[in-house]
Amino acid sequence: MYELLQKYISNRTQINDEQMDFICSFFKPMQTKRNEILVRYEEICQQYYFVNKGCIRIFTINKEGIETSRFFAFEGGFGTALPSFIDQQPAYEYVQTIEKSELLVISRTDFYYLVTTIPEFGLIYRAILELGFITAQKRIYGFQGFDALEKVKWIIENQPHFLLRVSNKMAASYLGISPSTLSRIKSKL
């Protein structure tokens, strides 16, 4: 149950078994269904999710009804409505498991308790933030001024499994192109 999480932590910092168990004790298992919503648009996010199995999607819907997906967390990754989790404002986005999933959940209170109490866990959080920031920058550079074909090539290059794992519709909403265009591009390789 906790192997993946332990691997995530021990890959990123030195920690003894006792502390590891202590940290893990704050994460509660949770089963979710396909398309289950974990955080709604108006809600304030109080939980951080680690994906043991399945997949989490973070997305929003604008006033015209257009969906934009901003992040997918697969097995072994963390995901949540982080801006809301951080500053406790309404999320203005959704957190959803797009497949039947098995998660490990920690409350915000416990999470920040660990961050401030256990320096090694503070480092983990810093690493999450640093990686999140770098990923976002790459995405900005990777998408801006690129045409649809270049975006698709970019995602194949940077996240090879992505197109195989998520639906056309969701992939398109991540890439910022229409499903038709994505479909046409894929048919031409």
Next chain:
Amino acid sequence: MYELLQKYISNRTQINDEQMDFICSFFKPMQTKRNEILVRYEEICQQYYFVNKGCIRIFTINKEGIETSRFFAFEGGFGTALPSFIDQQPAYEYVQTIEKSELLVISRTDFYYLVTTIPEFGLIYRAILELGFITAQKRIYGFQGFDALEKVKWIIENQPHFLLRVSNKMAASYLGISPSTLSRIKSKL
């Protein structure tokens, strides 16, 4: 010389005068010219810059020669090629002062020394990362699926001084539209 920096720090954490002076002692003043490049494309970023006066731009140029600006730091803000600063890979972007500027510079070594030595400074760094992350997410949502007019309205809403402070060309490269389009949109309000 250090007032703005001290304000930045004391606005974000509790700290005594001695520690404040200790922190500031690592920041060295630096004068730059208009359009001076501080970090080049292939370089590994070793410095963090605080803007006392003037403006820093972070941008890249892709193989087709198209510029994309990803961040501007104005008076009282921090800016650098953060992904490179963090992971010590080539920047693949430029750091530039777009006006004659007055900066306070800290080396990466000193910066991380402060982060790990002074818990309050660790908090500052965490706040920088959290804010950077949140800003990047807003930008992704704010730009994806928006047409040119909506992007311009978005920037006016979210960074009212932006269009007044930077050239059309740079603003356009930030918004991901052509200078002509930006010009046309501005003429229609």
Next chain:
DNA sequence: TAAAAACGTTGACATAGGACAAGCTTTTTC
């Protein structure tokens, strides 16, 4: 397992906005 719903693909059409160029204005340089 049958009906309904969601999804993917493809064609026809419409359009936002990019490219390019010309002319004007502002800024820089020497």
Next chain:
DNA sequence: GAAAAAGCTTGTCCTATGTCAACGTTTTTA
């Protein structure tokens, strides 16, 4: 302070990609 360079605006033209619709396929539901 004159010449050169850079930047801004605006016109014309063109193309990439969005929209919409039709159809076939897969998935979900009951």
